[in-house]
Amino acid sequence: MKVLVALLLLVPLLRCKAVPLAPFHPLDPRVINCDDPESEEAAAIALNYINAHHPHGYKYALNSIEKIKVLPRRPAGEIFELELDLLETVCHIVNPLPAENCTIRPPTDHVVEGNCDVKLLKLEGNFSVLSIKCYSTPDSAEDITQICPDCPVLALLNDTQVINAVDLALTEYNRGQDSAYVKLLEIGRAQIQHFPDIVSVEFAVVVMNCSAKDAQDHVDDCQLLPKDLAQFGFCNAAVLTKNNITVSCTIYEHQPGVTHHHLIHNHLGRQLVQGFKHHDLRDLHVSVHDTSDSSSAEASVSPPLAIPVVKRAAGAVLDPTIPPLPIGPGPRHPLCPGRIRHFQV
CATH class of the missing domain: 3.10.450.10 (Nuclear Transport Factor 2; Chain: A,)
Known part of the structure; x- marks a missing residue:
């Protein structure tokens, strides 16, 4: 009885015809060279x-x-x-x-x-x-040190000598100005040359709404310029001693729409606390959602199929019934890395 039931169930299955699946054709990446x-x-x-x-x-x-x-x-x-x-x-x-x-x-x-x-x-x-x-x-x-034994290396941005040098340089610059008072935005770089100790610093500044002369007596009254008038600058300084300071600053014209909101609201008037020698690009991290109608921003990609290689023994005779393999240049690969524009680090 069980055998009969099994046969009855098997008959409809045998009558079904298999529907062939459409061949899958993966989209190949487009080959492009790094210097194209x-x-x-x-x-x-x-x-x-x-x-x-x-x-x-x-x-x-x-x-x-x-x-x-x-x-x-x-x-x-x-x-x-x-x-x-x-x-x-x-x-x-x-x-x-x-x-x-x-x-x-x-x-x-x-x-x-x-x-x-x-x-x-x-x-x-x-x-x-x-x-x-x-x-x-x-x-x-x-x-x-290999290419320049006497060249100083980067110092910590919050090193005591560095912060002191920036303070002295800013004071020296503002003292000699008849124009607007400037305030520290950010220390960019610092290097300390030993014997004698020369501290070289670079720093960004922002222009305030008071003159350097007025700031000497009423610095707390100085405020930022309105956004539509905001001005920024950049300074280079070398400090040997308290009385031996060289400083030069470039104040840029107002740039419409440029406010450097992050620097002003997170760093103006605040002490550096990080123990870094440079401003890492890790601070920049961008991820934008792709709003395409596709479920995936990228199509499924499969690597190109390699052309098979058939080995044969010396003196062997090829079977004429087997078609020869296609001969061609094979898959192309991009020419990378590209040219170096400046120098290799």
């Missing part, structure tokens, strides 16, 4: 975004494009994934000069190198930033 014009354009868009949104320190310049991958995106467009190598310039973020016009620090000035993983969307010929993740590190002290 399209790669350069994507890197420039990313770098402009980094320099416009980095809340501290200095602007960066592109040194090389290390990697690039272009992935198809459903329902439209492409995703560009880049790995960028950057170098710190001498322009602080309050400096209105475009980063491409800023000077790269020489290797003897204890350079800072930045590394960024960037994801961009290219849609209808236009790039937009999806995500940026960066970090930066100073060159090793050992490398500096």
Whole structure:
């Protein structure tokens, strides 16, 4: 009886015809070289975004494009994934000069190198930033001493000597001014040269609404200028002793729409507490949600199939019934990393 029931259940299954599945055709990544014009354009868009949104320190310049991958995106467009190598310039973020016009620090000035993983969307010929993740590190002290034994390395931004040097330099600058009083925004860099001890500092300042002369007696009455008149500046100073100070500051013209809100509201008039020698690009972390209709911003990507290689013994005869393997150049790979624009750190 059980055998009969099993046969009755099996008959309908045997009558069913299998429906073949449609072949899956994965979308392959588009091959592009690190120094292609399209790669350069994507890197420039990313770098402009980094320099416009980095809340501290200095602007960066592109040194090389290390990697690039272009992935198809459903329902439209492409995703560009880049790995960028950057170098710190001498322009602080309050400096209105475009980063491409800023000077790269020489290797003897204890350079800072930045590394960024960037994801961009290219849609209808236009790039937009999806995500940026960066970090930066100073060159090793050992490398500096090898090329320049007498060159000072970066000092801690909150070192007592550094803070004292900035205070003395600001006081010296404001004392000799007939114009507006300036106040410290941020210490950018510091180096201490020993024997004799010379403290070299760089720092950003903001212009207040009182004169330097009035501030001598009524500094607490000095306030920030209105946002539509905000002005910033940058200073370089070298302090040997309390009475041996060299300081120069450049005050920039008002830049419409530029307020450096983060620096003013989080650092103006506050003591540095971090024990760092530079302003790390880790402070910049951007992640923008892709609002495409697709369930995934990136299409499923499979690596290209490798062409199989058939080995045969010497003297063996090929079977004429087996079709020959296709002969061709095989899958292309991008030429990366790209050229180094300045120098290798």
